Amino acid sequence: MSAQTPYDLLIIGGGVNGTGIARDAAGRGLKILLVEKDDLAQHTSSASTKLIHGGLRYLEYYEFRLVREALQERELLLNLAPHIIHPLKFVLPHRNAVRPAWMIRAGLFLYDHLACHPKLPNAQQIALQKSPYGQPLRSDIKKGFTYSDCAVDDSRLTVLNAKGARDKGADIRTQTTLLKAERKDDLWEATIQDNKTKTESTVQAKAVVNAAGPWVAEILKDLQIQSSMNVRLVKGSHIVVKKLFDGPQAYILQNADKRIVFAIPYHDEFTLIGTTDISWDQSPDALPNIDQDETKYLCESINNYFNKNITPEDVIWDYSGVRPLYDDASSNASAVTRDYHLDLNQTAGKAPLLSIFGGKITTYRRLAEHSMEQLAPFFQYNRKAWTASEPLPGGNITNGDFKLFYTNFRKSVPFLDDLTAQRMAHAYGTDALEVLNKATSKEDLGTDFGHGLTQREIDYLIEKEWATTADDILWRRTKLGLYFSKDEFQAVQNYLTEKLQ
Known part of the structure; x- marks a missing residue:
């Protein structure tokens, strides 16, 4: 599309919020361009704890509106994407020294009743020594509680929103950097660059959405626009170890510092443990890595509850991400709100800019709806809010x-x-058969790169899901990086390099 044919929205950022807004807006008939300087979900949106949840601990900070909205979204998303989201029972071992039992019971009662959840059971108190849930735990932990939330493949949730946006006509460009943008009366004029070819192009848009996550403040600075809102960057790290317990249940562990750590079954053979909350004072461009203290903290959290102790040497994989939280001036990084705030910058006759501060993966869809409400005065939508009822790609399961x-x-x-x-x-x-493309034998799938990843699937991920590197495929699209050797990883990268040339 040329500079003479403006887009309605130019969306900056290919995380779950940016792709969610793109899908919603495209479905209402708007012309959308989304630019992402790296891969979809390469940063914050693939570094979560992989949960769709209300956030039980947020009740302690009186975040009732946020928890209620998140619980409502949990039920909705379970219906819209039952392939990548599934119910998960949590076991909360109880120690009175952290929080008294009455407080836990009250919190779980609220959690059950803030929103209806017909697909998930209510919380219960259990005697751990009489339950299989107590077998992996230390014998001095006698009682606990169970409640339910959902697990999600976070990076695939982002990719599926991008696919859904493209299906509605959106132009999604990864590996594309916004170099500059300025208002030209009632339009934004932006220069973008293809990272691979270094080709620059100029586009126009009637509005810009700044969904750049950790870079939201950097974008505002580049656009020379001041906001009354600030972003608080908080690093969260996770570790993955060989599985610590049998069964499909997860555990939520209360630490003496009042923080909680999850232990979650992960891809059959592993346990995912996290997260930490560390204030991040560096540039968002500085790639975050777990430090020794974080690893030690997560290991000790497990060892305080489980029979099977772990050390840093047991860590198979770790990942860290920077959360772009709305700065509510909390002194404790764990207490910073996970709610989102939208900042609309617009003066008469000038093209609007909407910036997204904060949010959590569970509420991305409502964030997108609220963004469209903010932008409604500037556009004629041909459809009302719609994403609550239309499944994500592949989610139309009877x-x-x-x-x-x-x-x-x-x-x-x-x-x-x-x-x-x-x-x-x-x-x-339901898109799995499209990936296989009428194959009737293993031979039809081409080269087997190991662990079930074939040439045909890689070709699909290149053509349909914007994959350009082995990391895109093995860590964000399939999670097979947990199993691949260095040689196998390199073979995938070599194929991609040859294919994309």
């Missing part, structure tokens, strides 16, 4: 019954091994 869907899918692909069939069904849902 009655949301993933088990029945998988049974039928498994019968249709007898040439796949069980692990690969399960992985593909969860990753792609």
Whole structure:
């Protein structure tokens, strides 16, 4: 599209908020351009604890509106994407020294009743010594509670929103940097650059959405626009170890410092442990890494509760991300609100700019709806709010019954091994057969790069999901990086390099 044909929205940022806004806006008939300087979900949106949850601990900070909205979204998203989101039971071992039992019971009662949840059971108090949930735990921990939330593949949630936006006509450009932008009366004029070719182009848009996450303040500075809102950057780190316990349940552990740490089953063979909250004073361009103190803290959190102790040497993989939280002036990084705030900058006759501060992955869809409400005075939408009822790509599973869907899918692909069939069904849902592209044998899938990843799937990820590097495929699209050796990883990168040339 040339500079003479303006977009309605230029969205900066390919995280879950940016792609969610792109999908919502494109579905209302707007012309959308989204630019992301790296890969979709490469930063904050792939560095979460992989949960769709209300945030039980936020009740302690009286964040009732946020928790209620998040719980409502939890139920909605479970219906809209049952392939990448599934119910998860949490076990909360109780120690009176941290929070008294009455406080836990009251919090769980509120959690159950702030929003309806017909697909998830209510909380219960349990005797751990009589329950299989207590077997992995230290014998001095006698009682606990259970409640339910949901697990999610966070980076795929972002990619699916981008795919949904493209299906509605949005132009999604990864590896594309915004070099500059300025108002020209009722339009924004922006210069963008393709990172690979270094080709620059000029585009125009009637409005800009600054969904740059950790870079939201940097974008405002580049645009020479002041905001009354500030961003608070907080680093969160996670570790992955060989699985610590059997069963599909997760654990939520209360530490003496009042912070909580999750231990979550991860890809059958592993346990995901996190997260930390560390104020981040460096530039968002400085890639965050876990430090020794964080690793030690997470290991000690596990060792305080579990029979099986872990050390830093047991860590198989770790990841860190910087959360762009709305700065509410909290002195404690753990207490900073996870709610979102929208800042609309607009004066008469000038093109508007909407900046996104804060938010959490669970509430991205409502954030997108609220963004469209903020922008409504400047556009004629051809459709009202719609994303609460239309499944994400691959999510149109009858009655949301993933088990029945998988049974039928498994019968249709007898040439796949069980692990690969399960992985593909969860990753792609009803689009899995499109990925396989009418294959009737393993030979039809081309080169096998290991662990069920084939040439045909890689080609699909290049063509349909913006993948350009081995990291894109192995860590954000498939999570197979947990299994790949360095040589196998390099073979994937070599194929991509040759294919993209």
